[in-house]
Amino acid sequence: MSEPGPTIQIEVLRYRPEQEDKPVWQRYTVPFTDDMSVLQGLQHIKDELDGTLSFRWSCRMAICGSCGMMVNGKPELSCKTFLRDLLPGPVRIEALAHFPIERDLVVSVGEFVKKLEAIKPYLIPKLPRTLAEGEYLQTPAQLEQFEQYSSCINCMLCYAACPQFGLDPGFAGPGVLALLHRYNADSRDGGRDERMPILNAEEGVWSCTAVGYCSEVCPKHVDPANAVNQNKVNSAKDYFLRFLTPKGGRP
Amino acid sequence: MIRNAEPGRPASTPSLRPPAPPYVRPMQGWWQRNPFFVRYMVREATAVAVAMYALVLTLGVVCLAAGEAAWNGWFDAMRTPWSIGLHAVLLVAMVVHAKSWFDIMPKTMPMIVVGGRRLSAEAITRGGWAATGLACALLFALAWWWRP
Amino acid sequence: MKRSNAPIFWLLFGAGGMLSALLGPMLVFITGIAVPLGWPLPGATMGYSRMLAFAQHPVGKAFLLAVIVLFAWHAAHRMFHSLHDLGLHNGTAAKLACYGSATAMSLVAAAGLIRIGF
Numbered sequence: 001m002s003e004p005g006p007t008i009q010i011e012v013l014r015y016r017p018e019q020e021d022k023p024v025w026q027r028y029t030v031p032f033t034d035d036m037s038v039l040q041g042l043q044h045i046k047d048e049l050d051g052t053l054s055f056r057w058s059c060r061m062a063i064c065g066s067c068g069m070m071v072n073g074k075p076e077l078s079c080k081t082f083l084r085d086l087l088p089g090p091v092r093i094e095a096l097a098h099f100p101i102e103r104d105l106v107v108s109v110g111e112f113v114k115k116l117e118a119i120k121p122y123l124i125p126k127l128p129r130t131l132a133e134g135e136y137l138q139t140p141a142q143l144e145q146f147e148q149y150s151s152c153i154n155c156m157l158c159y160a161a162c163p164q165f166g167l168d169p170g171f172a173g174p175g176v177l178a179l180l181h182r183y184n185a186d187s188r189d190g191g192r193d194e195r196m197p198i199l200n201a202e203e204g205v206w207s208c209t210a211v212g213y214c215s216e217v218c219p220k221h222v223d224p225a226n227a228v229n230q231n232k233v234n235s236a237k238d239y240f241l242r243f244l245t246p247k248g249g250r251p
Numbered sequence: 252m253i254r255n256a257e258p259g260r261p262a263s264t265p266s267l268r269p270p271a272p273p274y275v276r277p278m279q280g281w282w283q284r285n286p287f288f289v290r291y292m293v294r295e296a297t298a299v300a301v302a303m304y305a306l307v308l309t310l311g312v313v314c315l316a317a318g319e320a321a322w323n324g325w326f327d328a329m330r331t332p333w334s335i336g337l338h339a340v341l342l343v344a345m346v347v348h349a350k351s352w353f354d355i356m357p358k359t360m361p362m363i364v365v366g367g368r369r370l371s372a373e374a375i376t377r378g379g380w381a382a383t384g385l386a387c388a389l390l391f392a393l394a395w396w397w398r399p
Numbered sequence: 400m401k402r403s404n405a406p407i408f409w410l411l412f413g414a415g416g417m418l419s420a421l422l423g424p425m426l427v428f429i430t431g432i433a434v435p436l437g438w439p440l441p442g443a444t445m446g447y448s449r450m451l452a453f454a455q456h457p458v459g460k461a462f463l464l465a466v467i468v469l470f471a472w473h474a475a476h477r478m479f480h481s482l483h484d485l486g487l488h489n490g491t492a493a494k495l496a497c498y499g500s501a502t503a504m505s506l507v508a509a510a511g512l513i514r515i516g517f
């Protein structure tokens with residue numbers, strides 16, 4: 001069934017483990033309007049052209065972090081990337097880089113989730129605190145210290161951007177380390193010592209070579225490169241001052 | 252033949268091979284696939300120039316320690332077109348290093364608040380260049396005016 | 400998780416990177432282009448007696464040692480990690496080659512500067 005009006009070619013890297021050893025490119029012709037996102041293009045393919053196409057999505061407004069994929073070789077949220085900016089096409093869509101492909105545009109995320117859990121991503125009180133003591137008070141300046149790092153939506157675009165993660169999948173990675181820093185930098189938190197072993201490991205900050213592409217691709221401007229690299233100083237301080245004081249020179 | 256659907260294998264399709272594991276894409280040539288990564292590799296490559304220059308200086312120190320004749324030999328080598336040409340390349344590499352260093356420097360620093368406003372990355376980079384300007388001026392002055 | 404020893408090498412890398420960013424271009428220009436060509440600095444800037452006096456001065460000696468050692472260790476660290484980035488050998492042999500060269504250069508320079516005396 002052909003539709004009149006402008007169209008755009010979308011090429012998707014398919015992978016169906018039950019029928020092929022390696023991924024293959026498949027091209028679709030999709031009707032184009034200038035308000036369409038890449039996600040809408042994929043949805044058209046699935047709804048009208050090829051129901052076997054598999055991809056993750058949810059909110060379609062760049063807040064859930066589900067729809068990360070490579071669009072013309074760059075990590076993007078498909079709901080936030082517009083076909084009009086990719087004209088004349090073809091648009092090449094591939095599963096998020098540096099992750100194993102389970103099927104089509106769906107990647108394995110289990111390891112990433114395990115890493116998130118490992119960094120203790122919750123406030124650990126400095127001192128035991130009763131409800132009767134009331135809420136924590138925090139100034140705007142204290143909030144500013146960690147707020148941007150709390151914006152992470154776990155979309156993993158930074159992992160697709162990070163060649164060190166691609167080369168060494170054991171690397172904690174930009175997103176996880178940014179979240180770790182979010183808690184360390186929060187004035188309410190006292191769990192820094194518990195998180196130091198992760199920072200100090202080779203798989204912690206020391207796998208990072210400050211490529212900086214992670215911060216470029218982050219849709220929420222978290223700046224994970226900053227989170228990771230400023231903690232190299234903290235980790236180095238911990239390394240050299242650990243013998244001087246029990247807390248590595250920190251107050 | 253009726254067969255129950257198995258995981259990964261719809262009941263309605265003919266019998267296929269066992270499903271392959273998740274596919275891991277090779278990293279070979281990763282840095283050639285994106286201009287951002289090419290610039291990163293150029294930045295990293297400047298280390299070769301830094302190493303070469305350290306070697307040139309080391310040879311200079313060795314010749315200086317060996318006496319006037321050795322030192323003059325080293326200086327004469329420094330005056331050959333090959334050496335001048337090499338140092339022109341090293342100079343470009345050093346400038347590329349300095350630029351990329353001050354561009355990435357803000358990422359290594361914690362949040363600094365000055366007078367209620369956050370110190371921007373651009374301000375930190377400009378600070379780096381200001382320090383370089385000062386250091387270069389002092390070095391040139393030293394070379395010009397210092398008397399033993 | 401095992402603590403990494405990277406901080407040692409990283410601090411040397413950082414110090415060398417900062418020093419080479421601040422002074423590298425001008426040092427290369429002066430020593431490799433300007434003085435050999437005799438413009439805009441005269442050739443005598445690096446004459447034997449002047450350079451000897453510079454290297455014999457405690458500050459001059461420290462300057463030369465710092466530049467050579469920190470440049471060498473900065474470069475070694477970065478080149479070692481580049482081998483990893485390129486997917487080439489980055490095992491113990493490569494580590495020894497990179498950091499070993501920096502050690503050798505540091506020792507040779509130190510020996511030379513000691514031989515120059517005060």
